Amino acid sequence: MKDWKDDWRPMIDAIGRDFSSEVEQWGADEVEKGAIRRFLEPLEFDCPLHYDKDVAKKYGYSDIIAPYSSLLTWVIPPYWKPGVKLFTSAERNAQPSESPLLGFKTDLIPSTAKFYFATDIEIDYIRPIVRGDWLYRFGYILLSCVPKETKVGRGAFTVWESQVRNQDREMVAKVRMGFYFYSPHDS
Secondary structure (H helix, E strand, O other), rough: OOHHHHHHHHHHOOOOOOOOOEEEEEOOOOHHHHHHHHHHHHHHHOOOOOOOOOHHHHHHOOOOEEEHHHHOOOOOOOOOOOOOOOOOOOOOOOOOOOOOOOOOOOOOOOOOOOEEEEEEEEEEEEEOOEEOOOOOOEEHHHHHOOEEEEOEEEEEEEEEEEEEEOOOOOOEEEEEEEEEEEOOOOO
């Protein structure tokens, strides 16, 4: 009898492969002062490096910097673009047909693994995020694939790595994200 874990062999064999096709996934907007302020407000994050250009310059930055914890704010592509119909159904609770948060898909993941959820994120910050930067994600390298049965179903824990760069192609951060792709147990 075939072991269900064998279905994950193509993914395991692809460890180290970059699935991005060298596509640059640009964030929706450049880093700007108003959005930095909106990020700081609910946290009451009172650090002048984030709102006072003179203080930021005194400490060696060319302009105010965004908090490192705001990185993903600047990397997520836009949900909607002019001319694109995002919601294809008028039903209550209808979901968008496209979303930058729907996750990465590859035909190497077994077709039975219809569900997934994020398990963890790890970020190495390389350089500050400065007002005026426009960030993009580059690369989608599979670092690991470990088949495992859990309470929710049979699947595999995967880890993917991307780089975040600015408009000058300088690396700002490395991001590693974990996902569990799975087939739910029968009810």
